[in-house]
Amino acid sequence: MWQLDPHTKAKHDLLKSYLGGWFPVLSSYNGRIVFLDGFAGPGRYQSGEPGSPLIALDTLLSHSYFDKMKCEFLFFFCESKKDRFESLTQQIEGYKEANQPWPKNVKVQLVNSEFSETATNLIDHLRNQKRRLAPTFAFVDPFGFSGLPMSILAELLSFDSCELFVNYMVDHVNRFATAGNVDHHLVDLFGTNEYKQVGSLPPGVSRQQFLHDLYERQLTGVCNFPYVQSFAMINKTGHIGYYLFHGTRGIKGVELMKEAMWKVDPGGGFKFSDRLAGQDVLFTDSAVDTDPLRRALLAQYSGRRVSITTLEQFTLIHTPYKKTHLRKPVLTPLERAGVIQVQRPGRSGFPDGTWITFP
Ligand SMILES: C[S@@+](CC[C@H](N)C(=O)[O-])C[C@H]1O[C@@H](n2cnc3c(N)ncnc32)[C@H](O)[C@@H]1O
Numbered sequence: 001m002w003q004l005d006p007h008t009k010a011k012h013d014l015l016k017s018y019l020g021g022w023f024p025v026l027s028s029y030n031g032r033i034v035f036l037d038g039f040a041g042p043g044r045y046q047s048g049e050p051g052s053p054l055i056a057l058d059t060l061l062s063h064s065y066f067d068k069m070k071c072e073f074l075f076f077f078c079e080s081k082k083d084r085f086e087s088l089t090q091q092i093e094g095y096k097e098a099n100q101p102w103p104k105n106v107k108v109q110l111v112n113s114e115f116s117e118t119a120t121n122l123i124d125h126l127r128n129q130k131r132r133l134a135p136t137f138a139f140v141d142p143f144g145f146s147g148l149p150m151s152i153l154a155e156l157l158s159f160d161s162c163e164l165f166v167n168y169m170v171d172h173v174n175r176f177a178t179a180g181n182v183d184h185h186l187v188d189l190f191g192t193n194e195y196k197q198v199g200s201l202p203p204g205v206s207r208q209q210f211l212h213d214l215y216e217r218q219l220t221g222v223c224n225f226p227y228v229q230s231f232a233m234i235n236k237t238g239h240i241g242y243y244l245f246h247g248t249r250g251i252k253g254v255e256l257m258k259e260a261m262w263k264v265d266p267g268g269g270f271k272f273s274d275r276l277a278g279q280d281v282l283f284t285d286s287a288v289d290t291d292p293l294r295r296a297l298l299a300q301y302s303g304r305r306v307s308i309t310t311l312e313q314f315t316l317i318h319t320p321y322k323k324t325h326l327r328k329p330v331l332t333p334l335e336r337a338g339v340i341q342v343q344r345p346g347r348s349g350f351p352d353g354t355w356i357t358f359p
Contacts (some may be wrong), residue, residue: 035055035136037053039142039143040077072181160249165245178196228246230246259322276320288325293330297315297351341359
C-alpha cells in the first residue's frame with residue numbers, strides 16, 4: 001500500500017464523477033454493463049482511502065438511482081502482483097460484508113494476472129462464443145507504460161458502447177523513448193514505431209506534445225474512438241506528470257467527462273490543463289479564462305455564417321471547454337463589441353435557430 005497523492009485523489013474524484021453519470025445512462029438501455037479495472041492495485045491506500053475498485057463499486061451502490069437500475073453490473077478487477085491481489089480480495093470481501101444483503105445484479109470478478117493476458121483470454125472467449133463485450137468502461141491505470149498494448153485495447157473495446165479512460169504516463173515514455181532498451185514495450189503501447197521520431201524533432205517542437213499527439217492519433221485511428229479528450233496533470237513545479245485520455249464513441253460521454261473535468265479540483269498545487277489556440281487552458285471553475293475559446297472560434301469560422309448548434313459541437317468536441325462556456329462568456333461580449341453579427345429567433349440570448357456571422 002502506498003500514500004494517496006493529491007493528484008491520485010483527483011483522478012479518483014474524476015472517476016467517481018464520471019461513473020456517477022455513466023452507470024444510470026448505460027444501465028437504462030442495456031441488460032448488462034461492465035466496469036473493467038485493468039491495473040486495479042491493492043484496494044486501499046495507506047490511510048485507508050479506497051482505491052479505484054472500491055470507488056467504482058461504491059459509486060454504484062450508493063447512487064441515488066441504484067434501486068432503479070435494473071441491469072446486471074459486472075466489475076472486473078485485474079491485478080498482476082500476488083500480494084496486492086490478496087489485499088484487493090480482502091478489501092472487496094470486507095466491502096461486500098459491510099453491504100449485505102449484496103445486490104444480486106452486481107457481480108465482482110477478480111483476476112490475478114496481467115491485464116494483457118486477461119484481455120486476450122476475454123477476447124478469445126468472446127470470439128469462440130461469437131459474442132461481443134457488453135458496454136464496458138475500461139480504466140487502465142498502470143505505473144509506467146508496459147502491459148497496455150494498443151492492439152489489445154483496440155480489439156477488446158471494439159464494440160460501440162465501450163469506452164477507455166487511460167492514464168498515459170508521458171513522463172516515463174519521454175524518458176525511455178530514445179533509450180532503445182524497451183522498444184518492444186513502446187511499440188506495443190503505441191501500435192507503431194513512429195514514437196522514435198521524438199529523437200529528431202525540429203527545434204521548438206516539444207517532445208511531450210509530440211508523444212501526446214501520437215497517442216491521441218493512435219487511439220482515434222487504431223482503437224477507432226472518434227472522440228478522444230485528454231487532460232494534463234500538472235504538478236507543483238509546472239511539469240506534466242501524466243495525461244488522462246478518455247476515448248468514447250458517443251457525444252454523451254464527451255459531455256459527461258467534460259463536466260467531471262471542470263468539477264474536480266486537484267488542489268495541493270496540482271492542476272488539470274489542456275492547450276487550445278496556442279494557450280494553456282486550466283480546468284478551474286473559478287475565473288475561467290475563455291480567451292483561448294474566443295480565439296479558436298474566430299480562427300475556425302472566420303468569414304462564415306454558422307448555427308449556434310455548430311458552435312456548440314465545435315466547443316464540445318474540439319476544445320477543452322464545456323457548452324456553458326460558449327454563450328455568456330464568449331458570444332455575448334463578441335456581439336456587444338460588434339465583432340460578430342447575430343440573427344436570432346427571439347429577442348435575446350442564443351437559442352436554437354440562432355445564426356452567427358464571423359468577421
Ligand atoms: C497505479 S497502480 C493502480 C492503482 C489503482 N488503479 C487505484 O487507483 O487505486 C497500478 C497497479 O497495477 C499493477 N500492475 C502492474 N503491471 C500490471 C499488469 N501488467 N497487469 C495488471 N496489473 C498490473 C501494479 O501491481 C499496481 O498495483
